[in-house]
Structures are given as structure tokens and as C-alpha cells.
Amino acid sequence: MFLFKLLLKNAFRHRLRTILTMVGLVVAISAFGLLRTIVEAWYAGVDATSNTRLITRSSVSMGYPLPLYYGERIKRVEGVDNVTWANWFGGIYIDRRNFFARFAVDAPSYFAMYPEYRLSDAEKEAFLADRQGAVVGRRLADRFGWKLGDTIALSGTIYPGTWNFTIRGIYHGQDAKADETLMLMHWKLISESLRKHFSSAVANQVGVYMVNIKDPGRASAISADIDALFKNSAAETRTETEKAFQLGMVSMSQAILMAIRAVSFVVILIIMAVMANTMTMTARERLAEYATLKALGFSPAFVVKLLFGESLMIAAIGGAVGIALTFPLSVAFLKQTESLFKVFEVSQQTILLQAGAALCVGLVAAIWPAWKMSRIDIVQGLRHVA
Amino acid sequence: MSAHASDALIRIDHLTKSYTRGGQRIEVLRDINLEVRRAEFVSLMGPSGSGKSTLLNLIAGIDQPSSGTIAIDGINIATLDESELADWRAANVGFIFQFYNLMPVLTAFENVELPLLLTNLSRKQRKAHVEATLEMVRLADRMDHYPNELSGGQQQRVAIARALVTDPTLIVADEPTGDLDRATGEEVLLLMDELHRDLGKTIVMVTHDPKAAARAGRMIHLEKGVLVDDNAGALVDAH
Numbered sequence: 234m235f236l237f238k239l240l241l242k243n244a245f246r247h248r249l250r251t252i253l254t255m256v257g258l259v260v261a262i263s264a265f266g267l268l269r270t271i272v273e274a275w276y277a278g279v280d281a282t283s284n285t286r287l288i289t290r291s292s293v294s295m296g297y298p299l300p301l302y303y304g305e306r307i308k309r310v311e312g313v314d315n316v317t318w319a320n321w322f323g324g325i326y327i328d329r330r331n332f333f334a335r336f337a338v339d340a341p342s343y344f345a346m347y348p349e350y351r352l353s354d355a356e357k358e359a360f361l362a363d364r365q366g367a368v369v370g371r372r373l374a375d376r377f378g379w380k381l382g383d384t385i386a387l388s389g390t391i392y393p394g395t396w397n398f399t400i401r402g403i404y405h406g407q408d409a410k411a412d413e414t415l416m417l418m419h420w421k422l423i424s425e426s427l428r429k430h431f432s433s434a435v436a437n438q439v440g441v442y443m444v445n446i447k448d449p450g451r452a453s454a455i456s457a458d459i460d461a462l463f464k465n466s467a468a469e470t471r472t473e474t475e476k477a478f479q480l481g482m483v484s485m486s487q488a489i490l491m492a493i494r495a496v497s498f499v500v501i502l503i504i505m506a507v508m509a510n511t512m513t514m515t516a517r518e519r520l521a522e523y524a525t526l527k528a529l530g531f532s533p534a535f536v537v538k539l540l541f542g543e544s545l546m547i548a549a550i551g552g553a554v555g556i557a558l559t560f561p562l563s564v565a566f567l568k569q570t571e572s573l574f575k576v577f578e579v580s581q582q583t584i585l586l587q588a589g590a591a592l593c594v595g596l597v598a599a600i601w602p603a604w605k606m607s608r609i610d611i612v613q614g615l616r617h618v619a
Numbered sequence: 620m621s622a623h624a625s626d627a628l629i630r631i632d633h634l635t636k637s638y639t640r641g642g643q644r645i646e647v648l649r650d651i652n653l654e655v656r657r658a659e660f661v662s663l664m665g666p667s668g669s670g671k672s673t674l675l676n677l678i679a680g681i682d683q684p685s686s687g688t689i690a691i692d693g694i695n696i697a698t699l700d701e702s703e704l705a706d707w708r709a710a711n712v713g714f715i716f717q718f719y720n721l722m723p724v725l726t727a728f729e730n731v732e733l734p735l736l737l738t739n740l741s742r743k744q745r746k747a748h749v750e751a752t753l754e755m756v757r758l759a760d761r762m763d764h765y766p767n768e769l770s771g772g773q774q775q776r777v778a779i780a781r782a783l784v785t786d787p788t789l790i791v792a793d794e795p796t797g798d799l800d801r802a803t804g805e806e807v808l809l810l811m812d813e814l815h816r817d818l819g820k821t822i823v824m825v826t827h828d829p830k831a832a833a834r835a836g837r838m839i840h841l842e843k844g845v846l847v848d849d850n851a852g853a854l855v856d857a858h
Binding site: 235238239242243246521522525526527528529530531532533611612615 | 676679681682701702705706707708709710714716718720722723724725729732733734736737781
């Protein structure tokens with residue numbers, strides 16, 4: 234109790250210095266948390282993947298379509314349960330800055346394969362019944378203030394013309410990992426339009442196939458079987474698990490992610506140096522006091538406890554405020570970057586990492602002064618006053 | 620040297636202390652032999668650099684001799700390690716410093732309580748001890764005050780209470796009036812005199828001030844690390 238009282242009084246002896254150090258810690262810990270959350274948000278698509286889904290796309294590039302009839306052949310591969318497909322629609326909603334993912338999907342099979350997108354039966358029926366209907370995620374609807382029955386006009390970029398869609402459903406993710414920023418429309422509508430303006434060959438093209446498999450343990454073998462089907466054809470395929478597919482997408486931003494990670498740790502290293510400097514200054518100023526305590530019979534371990542305790546107390550308060558501040562910061566950040574991240578949540582792991590970083594800063598900052606002060610010569614220390 | 624060897628609380632034999640600075644060996648104390656009886660009030664005097672503070676530090680167990688022995692109450696403290704010395708100091712020595720060396724973040728009460736934290740006394744017992752000691756130094760009404768709310772003389776009285784609260788065998792004082800004006804210094808000396816006279820405390824005090832030294836029953840002079848004069852037995856009454 235006495236030790237705690239002494240720690241508390243010592244910690245706030247130089248209020249301005251302590252508060253400034255704490256402000257530094259708050260900034261560092263919240264910045265660390267925000268940067269970690271950004272990295273995690275990047276990987277959110279990977280975390281949300283299912284191990285029973287494979288993605289089949291052109292082996293050349295995502296930009297090369299596959300024939301529609303591939304779907305039936307893939308379905309017949311042993312171990313395949315179901316197949317659906319989607320085309321990237323592209324388009325612009327009012328302004329290019331209003332970016333969000335838009336996919337033309339085979340609605341009946343798509344929702345069967347993505348149970349994580351929860352849509353009421355009534356809304357699903359309304360969507361299936363309306364060829365110009367669309368389903369949007371909850372967050373996307375919130376972002377633009379859309380509600381059921383609203384008409385959304387998109388200017389085509391891949392598919393020319395102006396496309397009007399009526400919102401027939403707003404889906405909810407089954408958990409925080411699920412992407413709630415998608416807009417889904419009927420593939421058939423796009424296909425019919427292409428058939429009308431171009432040809433059947435163009436109309437019957439698919440961007441990617443999503444393949445549901447029965448046994449995740451056979452994912453690799455099934456992928457190889459699917460790709461073998463189309464070997465030496467005009468449109469060879471590349472099949473991989475949904476996770477590998479998403480990781481491939483993330484890897485395109487690997488350099489940026491590495492930089493963000495590095496910055497997050499540099500921020501902690503900087504505050505560690507600042508805090509170590511504060512603690513060293515503090516210890517030096519109190520040299521005579523530590524010498525007095527030792528003269529009175531207090532052990533070097535007591536002096537060590539005083540310094541570590543004070544450093545940890547400052548780090549704990551700064552860390553706690555920093556962690557608390559990460560949540561409103563994340564909300565504000567997400568508002569500014571809504572089109573960029575599908576899922577943006579401060580995870581439990583991030584909070585633990587922040588707490589660990591604050592603890593580490595507190596411990597490391599006190600090592601040198603505590604070691605130094607525990608070894609001070611009493612006579613020299615007392616002379617510090619005189 | 621004292622003739623009452625059997626009564627000796629402090630017995631110093633062939634004590635030397637030297638430092639090596641800049642590759643040069645400096646002898647601070649040379650072959651010191653000294654005995655101090657129980658309940659004796661001794662002042663150590665001498666010019667700057669004479670080694671009086673070093674001798675006090677060695678007696679207090681906060682410094683180690685280069686050679687020789689220092690036996691306090693029969694214990695040769697020169698052979699104790701750092702941890703044993705800390706325990707020994709906590710139990711046997713009360714310190715009074717020139718600049719009081721109080722913890723600025725602690726009240727007068729808490730400062731006096733500090734040495735008691737190293738004992739097994741309960742909180743209630745500690746409180747009783749601290750209050751009684753502060754009463755003794757006539758600061759009972761200031762126990763909740765912080766050092767910066769007290770005058771120099773009051774701070775030194777708190778320091779005296781801190782030195783006294785564990786009822787140590789020996790009290791060492793390094794220039795206890797050095798930072799005080801004459802009148803306040805006189806009050807502090809009076810208080811130390813009381814400790815010696817009424818409580819029978821053994822006090823070893825370093826001072827530059829001959830008037831302060833005269834308070835002690837025995838004055839020891841050091842020069843260049845050598846004990847040059849000791850009026851052992853000849854009581855000097857400054858009153």
C-alpha cells in the first residue's frame with residue numbers, strides 16, 4: 234500500500250512531464266492499434282473465407298472470361314457439391330469516388346453457396362422475381378442511405394450504357410467477418426443485354442466460378458482435377474481455395490502492408506525511447522532520494538520496484554487511454570475510407586498487442602535507470618544533494 | 620581514545636580508507652584507532668578534506684574501509700556484505716543529513732514512518748511510534764505537512780524524528796546545522812542534546828562549527844586523514 238502510494242505520488246511529481254509522456258503513449262498506442270487494424274482489415278477477406286469453397290478463374294488473368302458451359306463440367310467433377318459464378322460488373326455510381334464491389338451473380342446458386350450473407354425469404358423472393366433487382370449489403374446501404382425499392386443508376390464501364398437497378402434486398406453478414414459492402418445483381422440481365430447487343434458467345438461468359446466441395450481435405454486434388462479438365466483448351470483454368478485466392482489478392486498490396494506493419498512498430502520504438510529518457514531523467518533527479526532510502530536500509534530491490542512501478546504505472550494509464558481511443562479513431566478512419574475496407578474492427582488480438590506494447594514500453598523504459606539506481610554508491614548519491 | 624574499553628559501542632582499529640582517482644592513490648584516512656562509549660556525544664571536526672565525513676560514513680556503514688576493522692556493538696561491519704549492511708543500518712543507525720534528505724512527496728508523518736516499514740510493526744504500532752516521535756521533536760501539529768511546507772529547522776526536526784523512530788543504537792549526523800541559520804541551528808543542537816542526555820543516544824556528529832562541536836561531550840579533530848586531537852574524558856560544556 235505504501236509502495237503504491239509512493240509510486241502514485243512520484244509518478245505525478247512533475248505533472249507536465251508525466252502528462253506529456255502519457256500523451257505520447259496515448260498517441261503511440263492508439264496509432265499502433267489503428268495501423269494493426271488496417272493490416273487486419275486488409276486480411277479480412279482471407280479470414281472470411283470458407284474452406285469448402287474453391288475459386289476457378291482463367292489461368293491467364295482475372296480479366297479473361299471463361300465459357301458458361303464450364304460450370305456444368307466442373308459440377309461433374311468428383312467431390313464437387315455445387316457451382317455458381319459471378320462477373321465483375323464495374324460501373325460508376327454518380328462519381329468514381331463512390332467505389333464499392335459490384336458483381337453480377339447467378340442468384341439462386343449464389344445465395345445457396347454463401348450462407349454468410351443473410352437475406353430474408355421475402356427479400357430473396359423479391360430479388361429472384363425482378364430481373365432488374367439488386368441486393369446490397371447493410372453497410373453499403375447505410376453508406377448511401379439506400380432502402381428497399383430505391384433505384385440505383387450505374388454507368389457501365391465494362392458493360393456499356395446506363396443500368397438501373399431496384400434494391401430488392403439488404404443482406405446482413407452472419408458475423409463481423411462477413412463483407413457487407415457488396416452489390417449483387419442478376420448475371421442473366423447482363424448476359425441478355427450482351428446477347429442482344431453483341432453475340433451469344435460474348436453473352437455466355439463468366440468471370441469466375443465458385444465451387445463448393447464436400448471434403449475440404451480434398452481441395453487440392455479437386456482443384457487439380459478441375460484444371461485438368463480444361464488443359465490445352467482455349468481457356469485454361471486455375472483453381473485454388475478461396476483462402477489462397479484472397480491471399481493472392483492481398484499479396485498485391487504486400488509492400489504497403491509491410492510498410493504499415495513496420496511503421497506500427499517504429500511508433501512503439503520511438504515512444505519507448507521517449508519514455509526511457511523520461512525515466513532516466515526522473516531517476517537522475519532523485520539520485521539523492523534513492524541514496525537516502527538505501528542509507529536507511531532499503532534494499533536495491535526496493536529502488537528497482539519504485540522505478541519499474543512508476544514506469545509501468547505511466548505506461549498502463551497511457552496504454553489504457555490509447556486502447557480506449559483506438560475505437561473512436563477506427564470509426565472516424567472508417568468513415569473516411571469506407572470504400573476501401575469491407576470489415577474494419579479493432580480485434581481482441583490488437584487490443585492484447587496494444588496492452589503488450591504498453592507493458593513492454595513501461596518495462597524497457599525502466600531497465601536502465603533501475604539498474605543504474607540499484608547500484609548507486611550511497612556516499613556518492615548523498616553528495617548529489619550536497 | 621576512550622579509556623572505558625568495556626563500555627565501547629564503537630571500536631575502530633587500524634582503519635584506512637583510500638581511493639584511486641586518475642590513476643593516483645589518495646589516502647583519505649590513515650591508521651585510525653578510536654573507541655566511542657555508549658551514550659557518548661562525539662563531534663568530528665577538521666578542515667575540508669580531513670576525512671571526517673569519510674570516517675562518519677564508515678561508522679554508519681554506508682562506505683567500506685580499505686583495511687582495518689570497525690566494530691559497532693561487537694559486530695565488525697567491515698565484513699558485512701551490502702545486504703547485511705542494509706539490514707544492520709536499518710536496525711542500528713539513525714541518519715541526520717545536512718540537507719535533511721526528506722522525501723518531498725511524503726508528509727512529515729510518512730517520512731518518519733519510512734524506516735519503520737523495514738520492521739515487523741503493524742500499521743497501528745507504526746502510527747503510535749511516529750506520533751510519539753513527532754511529539755518528541757515538537758512537530759505533532761505538522762505531521763500532515765509536506766517538507767516544502769516546513770521551515771529548514773522544522774525539516775531537520777522531521778529528519779531527527781526519522782533518525783530516532785526506530786530507536787537505533789547509534790545516530791550519525793553530518794553537518795546537521797550546516798544549512799540552518801544560527802538560531803535554528805541552535806534549536807536543532809538543543810534537540811540533539813536532549814536525545815543524548817534524556818534518551819542516552821550515542822551520537823557521532825560531523826561539523827565545521829566549533830560552537831556546534833562544543834555541544835558534544837567529546838571533540839575529535841582530524842587533519843589529512845589522521846586523528847590529531849581527542850579530548851576524550853574532558854567534558855566540554857557549552858551551555
